[in-house]
Amino acid sequence: MSDKIDWAREYMPILEAVREQWQEEQPLDDVTVGMAMHVEAKTAVLAETIAAGGAEVHITGCNPLSTHDDVAEALDSQEGISCYAERGVDTEEYYEAMDKVLDAEPDVTVDDGADLIFRLHEESPEQLDGVLGGCEETTTGVHRLRAMEDDDALTYGVYAVNDTPMKRQFDNVHGTGESSLASIAMTTNLLWAGKTVVVAGYGYCGRGVARKASGQDADVVVTEVDPRRALEAHMDGHTVKTMDEAAEGGDVFITTTGNRDVIRREHFQRMRDGAVLANAGHFNVEIDLDALDDLAVSRRDVRDGVEAFELDDGRRINVLAEGRLVNLATPVSLGHPIEVMDQSFGVQALCVERVVEEEPAAGVHDVPDDVDRRCAEIKLDSLGVEHDEMSAEQREYTQEWQHGT
Ligand SMILES: NC(=O)c1ccc[n+]([C@@H]2O[C@H](COP(=O)([O-])OP(=O)(O)OC[C@H]3O[C@@H](n4cnc5c(N)ncnc54)[C@H](O)[C@@H]3O)[C@@H](O)[C@H]2O)c1
Helix, strand or coil, X not given: CCHHHHHHHHCCHHHHXXXXXXXXXXXXXXXXXXXXXXXXXXXXXXXXXXXXXXXXXXXXXXXXXXXXXXXXXXXXXXXXXXXXXXXXXXXXXXXXXXXXXXXXXXXXXXXCCCHHHHHHHHHCHHHHHHCCEEEECCHHHHHHHHHHHHCCCCCCEEEEHHHCHHHHHHHHHHHHHHHHHHHHHHHHCCCCCCCEEEEECCCHHHHHHHHHHHHCCCEEEEECCCHHHHHHHHHCCCEECCHXXXXXXXXXXXXXXXXXXXXXXXXXXXXXXXXXXXXXXCCCXXXXXXHHHHHEEEEEEEECCEEEEEECCCCEEEEEHHHCEHHHHCCCCCCCCHHHHHHHHHHHHHHHHHHHHHCCCCEEECCCHHHHHHHHHHHHHHHCCCCCCCCHHHHHHHHCCCCCC
């Protein structure tokens, strides 16, 4: 067992409540669950919970740099759980580990980024008939799955855990906001106050990063491609610029778009000496590192998790965690705060149960509202917070169309 997992478990009341119930009821008896997620302490508590429900769990990472090896080892030693994740693997090893999960022929898949489900469809199509369904954790994974669905390529039902309020309005906003800033600060040991922080993308993650950076007394500049979100950023009090304009003045750049090449050659050429670049989007495609490498006369590791690219005029551009998820992939990254992951993983756990109960039709599905509400109720209960209930008259009023002036 691991102290890190014990510590996380203490702050995860939703998973604790689910585990207590499942230990009795064993709803996942005889079910094999394949998982590809960031293997660190909070995920370990989710895997344990699923195993406590009676499932056999096979888990690997969903990012080559986010695994905590001590947690992976502790998980692998637990009854009913096999863990294949290792930090620092290359692409081939990353997919070899994923194939080990698929060798177990999972009935349910739990993904963060959709690599496992994609691999299953590409490499082991003969297994697809036996799969009951799946769950997807993040925005980018849900986008990939919707694209598969549009191409009629998705053969089973998947719950879009990312899109449900208990996940997206907390994990993406507060989780990404707090943990990205914490990781950048711990990796660089630099001050936020007075810095110009450029946040690319003002979606759920971008709003969180921008809000928390403002709270640390930084000047926040937002770049966006969606006019409504650009307007929202403006009205939330941030400066909105194009990346072309923002490139010159930024001290720290944080990408949160889920899109590729958001910071590219023409931007690197205008940046200040010492600019810090970090990505908080799912894949390492937001900062065009090939272009930066092409421009650089040299590159070297200057601190753990920081690589400096020196340009021909002597300016240095510092890239964190190889452009991978900064809140999970630097050597000091801890990922999201525990409490916020309890919410996301509480929804994940209950969706695994719902997959087994309902075998959802092929396609991407919203998380059932009762699942989301149940997680909120457990969380509020654990906080000792009470909330109002609608009266019968109020419920009727909100459901009828005849009422007017
Ligand atoms: N770091 C983490 O732990 C973490 C947590 C949750 C989600 N994510 C990932 O973060 C990314 C964003 O997630 P989200 O929920 O905020 O998505 P979202 O769709 O709510 O927001 C993305 C925003 O980026 C904007 N955008 C797209 N291309 C852009 C460009 N070239 N320049 C500027 N803006 C651009 C979009 O218009 C949108 O407003 C995804 O890849 C998601 O998987 C990471």
